Structure formats: structure tokens, C-alpha cells
Amino acid sequence: MAEETVEIKTAPADFRFPSQNQTKHCFTRYFEYHKCLKAKGEISNECEKYAKYYRSLCPLEWIQKWNEQRDQGIFAGPL
Amino acid sequence: MFNLFPLFSANTAIFNDAPQPWQLGFQDGASPTQEGITELHDSIFFYLVVICFGVLWVLSSVIVNFNSNKSQLVYKYANHGTLIELIWTITPALVLIAIAFPSFKLLYLMDEVISPSMTVKVAGHQWYWSYEYSDFINEDGESIEFDSYMVPETDLENGQLRLLDVDNRVVVPIDTHIRFIVTGADVIHDFAVPSLGLKIDAVPGRLNQTSVLIEREGVFYGQCSEICGVYHGFMPIAIEAVTPEKYLAWIDSQA
Numbered sequence: 001m002a003e004e005t006v007e008i009k010t011a012p013a014d015f016r017f018p019s020q021n022q023t024k025h026c027f028t029r030y031f032e033y034h035k036c037l038k039a040k041g042e043i044s045n046e047c048e049k050y051a052k053y054y055r056s057l058c059p060l061e062w063i064q065k066w067n068e069q070r071d072q073g074i075f076a077g078p079l
Numbered sequence: 080m081f082n083l084f085p086l087f088s089a090n091t092a093i094f095n096d097a098p099q100p101w102q103l104g105f106q107d108g109a110s111p112t113q114e115g116i117t118e119l120h121d122s123i124f125f126y127l128v129v130i131c132f133g134v135l136w137v138l139s140s141v142i143v144n145f146n147s148n149k150s151q152l153v154y155k156y157a158n159h160g161t162l163i164e165l166i167w168t169i170t171p172a173l174v175l176i177a178i179a180f181p182s183f184k185l186l187y188l189m190d191e192v193i194s195p196s197m198t199v200k201v202a203g204h205q206w207y208w209s210y211e212y213s214d215f216i217n218e219d220g221e222s223i224e225f226d227s228y229m230v231p232e233t234d235l236e237n238g239q240l241r242l243l244d245v246d247n248r249v250v251v252p253i254d255t256h257i258r259f260i261v262t263g264a265d266v267i268h269d270f271a272v273p274s275l276g277l278k279i280d281a282v283p284g285r286l287n288q289t290s291v292l293i294e295r296e297g298v299f300y301g302q303c304s305e306i307c308g309v310y311h312g313f314m315p316i317a318i319e320a321v322t323p324e325k326y327l328a329w330i331d332s333q334a
Contacts, residue, residue, distance in 0.1 A: 010198040
């Protein structure tokens with residue numbers, strides 16, 4: 001019986017955020033993704049990696065709040 | 080459903096993964112973190128007993144041999160004794176330094192999260208936990224998320240543990256490096272599972288990272304460990320560790 005290899009992976013540990021508090025890590029991945037989209041355009045798939053990272057790390061509530069803030073133009077990140 | 084009571088199997092042990100009445104020691108460890116904690120505790124405890132015995136010996140000798148019925152001598156003007164003061168200051172300092180070495184080593188080892196394979200997000204609410212598994216997104220772009228409430232006493236089935244069992248357990252695979260990202264939604268809670276050596280505050284506005292590698296299958300219970308309101312004692316945590324195959328099957332069923 002042929003066995004499928006399933007690879008499970010998640011946002012890797014980032015050396016910029018080595019300690020317990022990962023708040024900035026999640027925030028950084030979120031705006032890195034949107035900066036990448038701005039730079040490379042919505043159609044390209046290169047930004048997908050950042051999307052996976054921020055989705056793995058950030059609570060959905062936070063993501064929704066930041067999406068609303070971006071829509072309203074009041075997002076605090078360096079976009 | 081897990082067979083937690085293998086009555087006819089001589090090879091399977093029953094592990095203490097939940098609090099027992101009148102329990103004195105730790106719960107049985109299921110992760111390297113908890114094994115490290117238990118080991119450190121046991122080795123410090125040994126020297127603690129030796130020192131305690133020594134101190135009590137000296138104290139009781141003095142009380143027994145030098146009470147006023149036995150000895151009328153009173154050293155009224157003995158204000159200082161430099162040598163003995165040096166001894167009883169430096170010796171405890173050396174003991175503390177000796178304890179610090181393995182303790183800090185374990186502390187920093189516990190903080191290392193080098194390359195996790197999966198992330199589980201935990202949010203503490205008043206008064207339940209919610210979990211998100213966002214490494215996998217289904218076709219609708221949704222991740223797995225669910226709330227976990229304590230089973231009320233009136234709804235307990237036979238064999239379920241009062242104040243510990245929940246409706247939806249956190250299912251995770253064994254032998255996998257898991258990262259937990261813990262936050263609070265309203266007030267500060269604390270995500271604690273003693274068998275896995277997990278205890279981390281769930282603070283609103285902050286994401287606290289901790290990691291675990293579960294070495295055996297089983298269900299591991301814990302309770303909220305930061306006062307968070309009237310039902311602080313009624314929001315337990317139950318982590319069910321299964322083989323990676325069963326975990327993938329569970330993921331498929333949830334998505």
C-alpha cells in the first residue's frame with residue numbers, strides 16, 4: 001500500500017523574536033504580507049508564505065480587527 | 080474513546096495525568112519539560128532534607144542540652160562570633176549557587192522553541208478556552224476553531240472527571256514539537272497542564288509562546304491558574320494526545 005507523506009509545518013521560529021512574547025512576531029508577519037502584496041501585487045504567489053505565517057500565529061480576532069483598520073485607513077503598521 | 084482502564088493488560092500502566100485526592104507528588108510527566116522539572120525538584124529535595132535534618136539536629140540539641148533546668152550558664156554578653164557568622168552566611172549562599180546552575184539550565188531549555196511543527200492558538204475567555212488550529216486552511220479559507228467548556232456536574236457521564244472533563248478536547252499528535260500561542264480575550268487567565276509542564280499566562284493584547292513535545296498517548300488535564308472571576312475554577316483544559324495518523328483523521332473530520 002503506497003503511503004502518502006504528509007508534511008506538517010508552521011510559522012518557523014524567528015530569530016528576531018527569540019523569547020516568550022510573540023506579539024511583535026505576529027504583527028510583523030501580518031504587515032510583511034501586506035507590504036509584499038503592495039510591492040508584488042495581489043496576483044503573485046510569492047507573498048503566500050507570509051500569509052501562512054501570520055495566519056498560524058495571529059488570533060483570528062486580531063486579524064479581523066486589523067483588516068477592518070486597514071479598510072478604514074487607520075492601521076498602525078508601516079504599510 | 081480512549082481505554083483508560085486496561086484491566087486485563089499486564090503491560091499497560093495507568094498514568095496519573097489528573098489531580099488525585101490527597102496527592103503529594105507531581106503528576107506523571109509526559110514531556111521532557113515535566114521530566115526535567117521533576118528531576119530538578121527531586122534532586123533539590125534530597126539536599127533540602129539533609130540540610131533540614133542537620134538544622135533540626137542542632138536546634139534540638141541546643142534546646143535539650145542547654146535549657147535553663149540543665150544549665151544555669153547564661154552568655155549574657157555574647158554579641159558576635161565572626162567565624163560562625165561567616166560559616167552560616169557563606170554556606171547557604173554556596174547552596175543557593177549550586178541550586179541555581181541546574182535550575183537556570185532547565186529554565187532556559189524550557190524557553191527554547193527551535194523548530195515547531197505545528198501551532199495551536201489558545202485564547203482564555205471568561206470562563207472557557209477557545210482553540211484555533213490555523214496551520215491548515217480548508218477550501219473556504221477557514222481554520223479549525225472551537226470552544227472548550229467544562230462538562231457541568233449534572234451532565235457528567237460515568238468515568239468522567241468532575242471539574243476536569245470538557246466537551247471539546249485539544250487533540251494533538253505525540254512526538255511532535257507543538258508551539259502554543261496563548262492569549263487572553265478579556266482578563267488574564269493561565270493555561271496550565273501539569274503533566275506536560277505547561278503553565279503560561281494568557282494576557283489580553285499579548286501572545287505568549289510555549290512549546291511541548293508529548294511523549295505518550297493519553298488525556299492530560301489542567302486548570303486555569305490565574306484568578307479571572309467567579310468561574311475561575313470551572314474552566315479546565317483537556318489535551319488529548321494521539322498518534323499522528325489519528326490526529327490527521329481528526330483534522331479531516333473537523334475541516
